[in-house]
Amino acid sequence: MKKSLISLAILAASGAASAQSNVTIYGIMDAGIVSEHGGKNGNVTKVGSGINSASRIGFKGTEDLGGGLSAVFTLETGIKEDTGELDNTSNRLFNRQAFVGLSSKTAGTLTLGRQYTPWYNTFVQVGDPFQAGLEGSAKNIFPANGINVRNDNSIVYRSPEFYGVSGELFYAMGEKAHASTGRQLGASIGYQNGPLNVRVAYNNINNDTAxxxxxxxxxxxxxxxIAANYDFKVVKAYAMFGSNKGLNSANLTSASLPGATTGLPAGLPAGSSFSAYNGSVVSPSLDSRTWLVGANVPVSAAGSIIVSYAKVDDKTYDQDAHQAAIGYTHSLSKRTNLYLSYAKINNKNGASYIVGNNSDVGTGDSAYSVGIRHAF
Known part of the structure; x- marks a missing residue:
């Protein structure tokens, strides 16, 4: 009898422990048709992946440790829906996110691993009405690429919300012999109350090498x-302003410079490239300003029109550009929506900014897209 009671107690304890843990498989499947114009190869029409939101599959979980404390983790990888491949060439299985940590209802959350920067979270969650997706993505103009987006070896602390105020601290180790070499610091503080959401973020990159x-x-x-949005019900208004100074504050990516080659004239800054897109030498700016205004306008219970106007003011080389964009999303259900969008960039003085979307930097200075997104 005693053995039976002990067995029942063990089974009950095991069941209670499993009930306190939760693991979720989630993802987004997003594909559409993209037509790009103005690139060095002329017009390009293709099936694209991750246009509205990057296609992905992920695993996240929590375990209740008691006393308001939980263990948390996330593993997330990107997918090219049009081919079934991983959406990166760096042989990373979980290239989007990979972290584990502890979360307290009263003290906040501390996590370690590959994670988003506070700067990028502010950019996507508060400032860009396209939320970095569709052809109107503000990533086409703002320096939202590379380690400005997410970083390895990072430690992130997120505070709980106090009277609408919350903050985030970010530290990514360079893991070199000299502690500061290659390290990255970031922070943000925000206030949200009813229809108002405003946030300020800072990012610091140490470019020393060892x-x-x-x-x-x-x-x-x-x-x-600095980013803000305000929901007037009939329209949600957005505004964003960025200041980017110093080396790698406004990176150029090889994909955004069609036909990039070597053999440049002497004396150009590191990272300079020749753009066959417009036949000019393009160098990463060391001092620029970026700003955006936009809106999300509900036109029915299921549909919204999105518009934005963004500009980059290059103080280093005067290679300025501005982008005008419009999009429409229509929800078929809580998890599935259709979308279409268009954006056009006007480059000045040899600038070479390209119209892309959430996952693809694009090939020309204008593009259309239409597609479907399903979240699970």
Whole structure:
């Protein structure tokens, strides 16, 4: 009898423990048709993946540790829906997110791993009405790429909300012999109350390099972003302003410079490329301003029109550009929506900004897209 009672107690304890844990498989499947114009290869029409939101599959979980404390984790990988491949070439299985940590209802959340920066969270969650998706993505103009988006070896603390105020701290280790070499710092503070949502974020990139014990000091990159939105019910208004100073504060990606080649004239800054898109030498700016205004206008219970106007003011080389964009999304259910969008960039003085979407940087200075997104 005693053995039976002990067995029942063990089974009950096991059941209670499993009931306190939760693991979720989630994802987004997003595909559409994209028509790009103005690139070096002329018009390009293709089936694209991750146009509205990057296609992905992920696993996330929590375990209740008692006393308001939980263990949390997330593993997330990107997918090219049009081919079934991973959406990266770096042989990363979980290239989007991979972290584990502890979360307290009263003290906040502390996580370690590959994670988003506070700057990018502010950019997507508060400032861009397209939320970095569709052809109107503000990523086409703002420096939302590379380590400004997410970083390895990072430690992130997110505070709980106090009277509408919350904050986030970010530290990514360079993991070099010299502690500051390659490290990245970030922070944000925001206020949300009813229809108002405003946030300020800062990003600091140490570009020093180290070979053994020899450290080569380089310029620090700084990104500051102020973003806000206000829901007037009949329209949700957005505004965003960014200041980008120093090395790697406004990176150029090889994909955004069609036909990039070497053999440049001497004296150009590191990272300079020749653009066959417009036949000019394009260098990453060391001092620029970016700003945006936009709106999300509900036109029915299921549909919304999205518009934005964004501009980059390059103080280093005067290679300015501005983008005008419009999109429409229509919800078929809580998890499925249709979309279409169009954006056009006007480049000045040899600038080479390209119209892309959430997952693809694009090939030309204008593009259309139409597609479907399903979340599970």
């Amino acid at each position: 070979v053994g014990s020899v450290v080569t000091e380089k310029q620090i990159g700084h990104n500051t972003l």
